[in-house]
Amino acid sequence: MNYALGVDLGGTNIKIGLANEKGKILFKDSLPTESQLGTKEVIEKIKKLIKNSLKFAQRRKIKIKGLGLGSPGLVNYREGIIVGGAENIPGWTDIPLKKILEKEFNFPCQIDNDVNLASWGEFTFGAGRGSNNCLCITLGTGIGGGIIIERKLYHGSFNFAGEIGHLTINYEGARCNCGGWGCLEAYAGQQAIVERTKTAIRKGFSTTILKRVKNNLGKITPKIISEEAKKGDLLSKIIIEETGRYIGAALAGVANLLNPEIIIIGGGIAQAGEILFTPIRNSLKRYALTLASQKLRITSTQLGQESGILGGCSRVFELF
Amino acid sequence: MNYALGVDLGGTNIKIGLANEKGKILFKDSLPTESQLGTKEVIEKIKKLIKNSLKFAQRRKIKIKGLGLGSPGLVNYREGIIVGGAENIPGWTDIPLKKILEKEFNFPCQIDNDVNLASWGEFTFGAGRGSNNCLCITLGTGIGGGIIIERKLYHGSFNFAGEIGHLTINYEGARCNCGGWGCLEAYAGQQAIVERTKTAIRKGFSTTILKRVKNNLGKITPKIISEEAKKGDLLSKIIIEETGRYIGAALAGVANLLNPEIIIIGGGIAQAGEILFTPIRNSLKRYALTLASQKLRITSTQLGQESGILGGCSRVFELF
Numbered sequence A, B: 001m002n003y004a005l006g007v008d009l010g011g012t013n014i015k016i017g018l019a020n021e022k023g024k025i026l027f028k029d030s031l032p033t034e035s036q037l038g039t040k041e042v043i044e045k046i047k048k049l050i051k052n053s054l055k056f057a058q059r060r061k062i063k064i065k066g067l068g069l070g071s072p073g074l075v076n077y078r079e080g081i082i083v084g085g086a087e088n089i090p091g092w093t094d095i096p097l098k099k100i101l102e103k104e105f106n107f108p109c110q111i112d113n114d115v116n117l118a119s120w121g122e123f124t125f126g127a128g129r130g131s132n133n134c135l136c137i138t139l140g141t142g143i144g145g146g147i148i149i150e151r152k153l154y155h156g157s158f159n160f161a162g163e164i165g166h167l168t169i170n171y172e173g174a175r176c177n178c179g180g181w182g183c184l185e186a187y188a189g190q191q192a193i194v195e196r197t198k199t200a201i202r203k204g205f206s207t208t209i210l211k212r213v214k215n216n217l218g219k220i221t222p223k224i225i226s227e228e229a230k231k232g233d234l235l236s237k238i239i240i241e242e243t244g245r246y247i248g249a250a251l252a253g254v255a256n257l258l259n260p261e262i263i264i265i266g267g268g269i270a271q272a273g274e275i276l277f278t279p280i281r282n283s284l285k286r287y288a289l290t291l292a293s294q295k296l297r298i299t300s301t302q303l304g305q306e307s308g309i310l311g312g313c314s315r316v317f318e319l320f
Helices: A039-059 A097-104 A114-125 A190-202 A222-231 A234-258 A268-272 A274-287 A304-319 B039-059 B097-104 B114-125 B190-202 B222-230 B234-258 B268-272 B274-287 B304-319
Strands: A003-009 A013-020 A025-032 A064-071 A074-076 A081-084 A109-113 A134-139 A143-149 A152-154 A262-266 A297-300 B003-009 B013-020 B025-032 B064-071 B074-076 B081-084 B109-113 B134-139 B143-149 B152-154 B262-266 B297-300
Touching: A003 A039, A003 A114, A003 A304, A013 A039, A013 A304, A025 A039, A025 A304, A039 A064, A039 A097, A064 A097, A064 A114, A064 A304, A074 A109, A081 A097, A097 A109, A109 A114, A109 A304, A114 A134, A114 A143, A114 A152, A114 A262, A114 A304, A134 A234, A134 A268, A143 B234, A190 A222, A190 A234, A190 A268, A222 A234, A222 A268, A222 A274, A234 A262, A234 A268, A234 A274, A234 B143, A234 B234, A268 A274, A274 A297, B003 B039, B003 B114, B003 B304, B013 B039, B013 B304, B025 B039, B025 B304, B039 B064, B039 B097, B064 B097, B064 B114, B064 B304, B074 B109, B081 B097, B097 B109, B109 B114, B109 B304, B114 B134, B114 B143, B114 B152, B114 B262, B114 B304, B134 B234, B134 B268, B190 B222, B190 B234, B190 B268, B222 B234, B222 B268, B222 B274, B234 B262, B234 B268, B234 B274, B268 B274, B274 B297
Parallel strands: A003 A064, A064 A109, A134 A262, A262 A297, B003 B064, B064 B109, B134 B262, B262 B297
Antiparallel strands: A003 A013, A013 A025, A074 A081, A134 A143, A143 A152, B003 B013, B013 B025, B074 B081, B134 B143, B143 B152
């Protein structure tokens, strides 16, 4: 049996996992990434987590085949360099992370974008198992995506593929944080969802959200909206249904263009479950070509918080 | 040197070409496809064209390695079966064309969708040469597309990939012929372009188009609009610029999602040249992420009417 390490570098913590080829995690560890943590500290924390894992491996007489690490932002995966764009880690730019880690540890390291590795995890060990063409989307502050084409992780020509959050769903639409207009994220990203809710409340919609946040609208989050929707709050349900409609319209475009057999949806508001998934499926059917949508499965992630770690390990088994 | 036959089954005629591995066409022939031509007659015409080509090959002592044929509609390219959906050929459904042709001729045949093969032609012998990830779009009555991913023709899980004409660019938008809403085709397809022009004329816009069609609005075509735009007609220029804006918004989505290095645009209104391409590029920049658009090339097709034939030949060299 082969063993690998997977590292998931996130906004709130760095997670590591040691897993076998079957996707079973034998050891896990994590360290917090306080905001404004510098580049050096982040690298030191990664090294520390690796060392902890290696101690475990040594005790169990396990040989590590390699390491896969997912980082936010733009990553040159061929050379293992962090290019930049990770908002939560200041200065996380032009870092030859593969070289740094391979110098210290005697196994090969694969560096990639975090959403790509999480998608690869779902494809190999989660909801996408057995498919050929698969799209994963993560609903969060932003909306990210990873694409698997003919059983291979697809990066595009400039390592930037998968930005489904910036698919234009309304060319006349709202300005997006990316600088574009009418992107899916401008309708179904965290900020858009919360703003729509606040506006409705200010217009006088009655909702259980108000009690939940003790009338402090600044405390509204997609998680709260999801939870209130599940409890039956009408406004929350409307907001989530609208969000589902936007996501479905974007996914219809993807279905018509890429014709995948499965689309896997995870992240914050996806926890709303069928309240979100039903309008997504209805909207997709409304906008997509029948032949592109009739056999397409829309499903939730299976690996939860471990998709990144498992994706990192799985890349090692694939590549090295 | 290897030689192959390429067949392009179109709405107005069936074309055949015999080309070598370098993409040089040594022999060409075609037969008209009168409207309402039955299935049997279409197959007979294809066979006749193949026989004519084989006579030429025999005279030149050329051995044919195989044949690639592009058909409109949905094609099961793995088994070489026409599934259906070709509007111009009634009954062109469930036809095991590969089997039929291979029974009669002693070389392997590859059957695929016509836009896919034309895209493959542009990729191997035309504007896409040397790229890794490439999208071709054809502007015509409908808007079709072909996708090349990591130097391979991409079909999707249900043989339906590339339908960029049915990418939603406005979820609140106009009904599309496909049954969906707000598709690119509903804004930049032939019908939409002509209708926008007619509406403007009826509202009193002065234009040289009127003289050109002798006041018969029914005679307006995208070709006429393109030509009048090139001569400086303001309304025609506005119509083409708007069309470019819609196409650019859709291509921005594709750039953000797939991150190709080149997008090749051909078909009817693409002949307008820079009057169309400049607004496409501007719109793309407006809607797309900088990292996805800055190195992306938007260019016109190079092979013109021969892309389908050459794509068919090229598939033979790749596969057999």
